Amino acid sequence: MTAVSTSGPAYPAASSQLRRLALPLPWLATAALPLFLPGYEPLATQILVMIVFALSLDLLVGYAGIVTLGHAGLFGMGAYTAGILSVYGITDPLLTAGCAMLVAAATGLVFGWAMLRTKDLTLLMLTMASAFLLYEIANKATWLTGGEDGLQGVNFSSLFGTFAFDFRGITAFYYSLAVLFVVFLAVRALIASPFGWSLRGIRENSARMAAIGCPILKRRVIVYVISAALAGLAGALQAQATQFVALYSLSFELSGNILIMLILGGSGRLYGAFIGVPAFMFAQDLLAKQDPANWFLGLGIILIVLVMLAPGGILGIAERVMAAIRRRRGAA
Amino acid sequence: MTTAITILFFGIAYGMILYLISVGLSVTMGLMNIVNLAHGVFAMLGGYITVTLMNHLGVPFLLALAAGCVLVAILGFVLERLLYRHLYGRSELDQVLFSIGLIFVSAALARIAWGPLAQPIELPDYLKGQVEFLGLELPTYRLALVGFGFAVIAGLWFGFDRTLFGARIRATVNNREMAQSVGIDTDRLFALAFALGTGLAALGGGLGADVLAIAPTYPLQYIIYFLIVVAVGGLGDIKAPFLAAILIGLADTACRYFLPEVGAIFIFAFVFVVLIWLPAGIMQWRRS
Numbered sequence: 001m002t003a004v005s006t007s008g009p010a011y012p013a014a015s016s017q018l019r020r021l022a023l024p025l026p027w028l029a030t031a032a033l034p035l036f037l038p039g040y041e042p043l044a045t046q047i048l049v050m051i052v053f054a055l056s057l058d059l060l061v062g063y064a065g066i067v068t069l070g071h072a073g074l075f076g077m078g079a080y081t082a083g084i085l086s087v088y089g090i091t092d093p094l095l096t097a098g099c100a101m102l103v104a105a106a107t108g109l110v111f112g113w114a115m116l117r118t119k120d121l122t123l124l125m126l127t128m129a130s131a132f133l134l135y136e137i138a139n140k141a142t143w144l145t146g147g148e149d150g151l152q153g154v155n156f157s158s159l160f161g162t163f164a165f166d167f168r169g170i171t172a173f174y175y176s177l178a179v180l181f182v183v184f185l186a187v188r189a190l191i192a193s194p195f196g197w198s199l200r201g202i203r204e205n206s207a208r209m210a211a212i213g214c215p216i217l218k219r220r221v222i223v224y225v226i227s228a229a230l231a232g233l234a235g236a237l238q239a240q241a242t243q244f245v246a247l248y249s250l251s252f253e254l255s256g257n258i259l260i261m262l263i264l265g266g267s268g269r270l271y272g273a274f275i276g277v278p279a280f281m282f283a284q285d286l287l288a289k290q291d292p293a294n295w296f297l298g299l300g301i302i303l304i305v306l307v308m309l310a311p312g313g314i315l316g317i318a319e320r321v322m323a324a325i326r327r328r329r330g331a332a
Numbered sequence: 333m334t335t336a337i338t339i340l341f342f343g344i345a346y347g348m349i350l351y352l353i354s355v356g357l358s359v360t361m362g363l364m365n366i367v368n369l370a371h372g373v374f375a376m377l378g379g380y381i382t383v384t385l386m387n388h389l390g391v392p393f394l395l396a397l398a399a400g401c402v403l404v405a406i407l408g409f410v411l412e413r414l415l416y417r418h419l420y421g422r423s424e425l426d427q428v429l430f431s432i433g434l435i436f437v438s439a440a441l442a443r444i445a446w447g448p449l450a451q452p453i454e455l456p457d458y459l460k461g462q463v464e465f466l467g468l469e470l471p472t473y474r475l476a477l478v479g480f481g482f483a484v485i486a487g488l489w490f491g492f493d494r495t496l497f498g499a500r501i502r503a504t505v506n507n508r509e510m511a512q513s514v515g516i517d518t519d520r521l522f523a524l525a526f527a528l529g530t531g532l533a534a535l536g537g538g539l540g541a542d543v544l545a546i547a548p549t550y551p552l553q554y555i556i557y558f559l560i561v562v563a564v565g566g567l568g569d570i571k572a573p574f575l576a577a578i579l580i581g582l583a584d585t586a587c588r589y590f591l592p593e594v595g596a597i598f599i600f601a602f603v604f605v606v607l608i609w610l611p612a613g614i615m616q617w618r619r620s
Contacts, residue, residue: 061425067424067425067428069428114604114608115608117608117611118607118608118611120367120424121361121367121424121562121563121567122563122607122611122612124367124424124428125559125560125563125603125607126604126607126608128556128559129556129560129600129603129604129607130604132556132596132600133597133600133601133604136595136596136597136600137597139595140593140594140595140597252552252556253552256432259428259429260429260432263425263429267425292443293440293443293444294440295440296436296437296439296440296443297436297437297440297441297444299433299436300432300433300434300435300436300437300438300439300440301433301437302433303429303430303432303433303436304415304430304433304434304437306429306433307419307422307426307429307430307433308415308418308430311426
C-alpha cells in the first residue's frame with residue numbers, strides 16, 4: 001500500500017540510485033560554506049531559518065491547500081517566546097526552542113480550530129486578522145515585548161553547554177543547518193505518510209474526502225498545529241541566531257514575504273522552499289540595499305509574470321523543461 | 333455628551349471614507365468571484381492625482397477630485413481588460429499573489445514619482461476651520477466629507493436598485509450562467525463595474541487624503557481595513573458594507589479615544605469574532 005503511493009513518475013533504477021547518492025551532496029556543500037564564503041554566515045543562517053519557516057508554510061499552502069496571509073503570527077509567537085524566556089533567565093537554546101514550539105502550536109490550535117471551519121475569502125481574512133491581532137498585542141504590550149523598539153536583553157547560553165553563539169555566527173549557522181535537516185526529514189516523512197496523502201485529497205476535493213469518511217476539520221486543524229509548531233521553531237531559531245526579536249517577526253510583511261519565497265520556488269514540491277528562499281534573500285540582499293523602490297518594482301513584476309505565465313515557480317519551470325526534454329528523447 | 337457626539341461624528345466621517353473606497357471592492361469581488369488585495373492602489377492613485385493637481389497646478393478641490401476619479405476609472409478599465417480578466421476562475425492563491433505583485437509595483441512607482449514621504453493635502457479655504465453645528469464646533473472638512481459621502485451614496489444606491497445597469501450587476505452576482513443566458517454581456521459588465529469601483533476608490537482616496545495620508549505605503553497599510561469592510565459586510569452588495577464601514581469607523585474611533593493603550597487590538601478581535609460567527613458577513617445575520 002505505502003510502496004505504491006510514492007510521489008512522482010517512475011524513474012529507471014539507475015537514475016533513482018544516482019538520486020539517492022546525490023541527496024546528501026547539497027547538505028554537505030552547505031555545511032562547507034563557511035570555508036568558501038567567510039563572512040556570509042549571518043545571511044546563510046537567515047536563509048536556513050527562512051527555509052524552515054517556508055517548509056512549515058508549504059504544509060499548509062502546498063499540501064493542505066490552506067492559503068494563509070498570517071503565518072508570521074506563529075513565527076513571531078515562537079520568536080517572542082524564546083526571546084522573552086531568555087530575558088527572564090531561561091537561556092538554554094534547545095529548551096527555549098521547545099517552549100517556542102509548544103506556544104506556537106497552542107496558538108495554532110486555538111486559531112486553527114476557530115478559523116478552519118470557514119473557507120475562501122473569510123478564511124483568508126481570518127488568517128490576516130489573527131496575525132494583525134498578535135502584532136498589535138505585541139506592539140502595545142511594551143512591558144513584555146519592548147514594543148516598537150524590539151525585545152532588549154535577549155541572550156542565550158551555549159548550545160549543549162559547549163558551543164557559544166559566537167560573533168561570526170558559526171554556531172548559529174551549524175545549529176540552524178542541523179535543525180533544518182531534522183525538519184526536512186520530518187516534513188518529508190509526514191507528506192509521504194497516509195496522513196500527508198489525505199491532506200492532498202482534502203486539497204483536491206474536500207467533498208469527496210468527507211464522503212469517504214475523512215474527518216476534514218480534524219485533519220486540517222492537525223496540520224495547522226504541526227505547521228504552527230515548525231513556524232514557532234523557525235521563530236525561536238531566528239531569535240537565537242540574531243539575539244534579538246523585532247515586531248517584524250509578527251508582521252504582515254513577513255507573512256507576505258514568506259509566501260512569495262515559497263511560491264517563487266514552487267509550492268507543494270518539498271524542495272520549493274530550498275530554491276525560493278535563497279533566490280529571494282540573495283536578490284533582496286543585493287538589490288534592496290541600493291534602492292528599495294527598484295527591489296519592490298522588480299519583485300512585483302516577477303510576481304505578476306509568475307502568476308500569468310509560470311504557475312509552479314522555479315521548480316515548475318524546471319519540471320516543464322525536463323518533461324519537454326524527456327518527450328524529445330522519447331520521440332528520437 | 334459633547335465627547336460622544338464628537339466621536340460619533342469622527343467615526344462616521346472615517347467610516348464614510350472606508351465605505352467609498354471599499355464598496356467597489358465588495359461589488360467586484362462578489363461579481364467576478366476573485367480575491368483582490370490591490371484595491372487600495374486605486375485609492376492611493378486617486379489621492380496622488382488629487383493632491384498633485386491641487387498643490388502644483390492650482391486646480392480647485394472638486395475638479396481635482398473628479399479628475400482623479402475619471403483617470404483612475406480609465407486605468408481600472410484598462411487593467412481589467414489587460415490583466416485582471418485572466419484571473420477569473422484561477423486559484424485564490426494566484427489571485428492573492430497577483431494582487432500583492434500589483435501592490436508592490438504601484439507602491440514602487442509611487443515612491444519613484446512622489447518620494448517616500450506622505451503628500452499633505454492643501455485644503456481650500458472654504459473647508460478649513462470649524463463650523464457650529466447643533467451647538468458643537470465641528471471641523472468643516474469632515475462635515476463636508478460626510479455630506480459629500482451621503483450624496484455619492486444616494487446616487488450609488490439609486491443606480492444599484494433602480495437602473496438597468498444595477499439590475500444587471502445584481503443578476504450576475506446572483507447567478508452568472510443564468511445572467512449570461514438571458515443575454516447579459518458579463519465581460520463588458522465586469523470591465524464597467526471594475527472601472528466604477530476603482531473610480532469610487534479614487535474618489536475616496538482623494539476625499540480622505542487628510543484622514544488616510546497619501547504615501548507609497550498606503551495600499552499595504554490600509555488593505556486590512558478595506559478587506560475588513562468587505563468581509564464583514566459580505567460580498568457583492570453595496571448596502572451591508574456601508575453598515576460595516578460605519579460600524580468599524582465608529583468602533584475604531586471610540587477605541588482609540590477611550591482606550592488608546594488597546595489601540596487597534598479591539599478592532600481585529602472584533603472582526604475575528606464576527607467572521608467566526610457569521611462567515612458570510614452581517615448579511616448572513618439579516619437573512620437567517
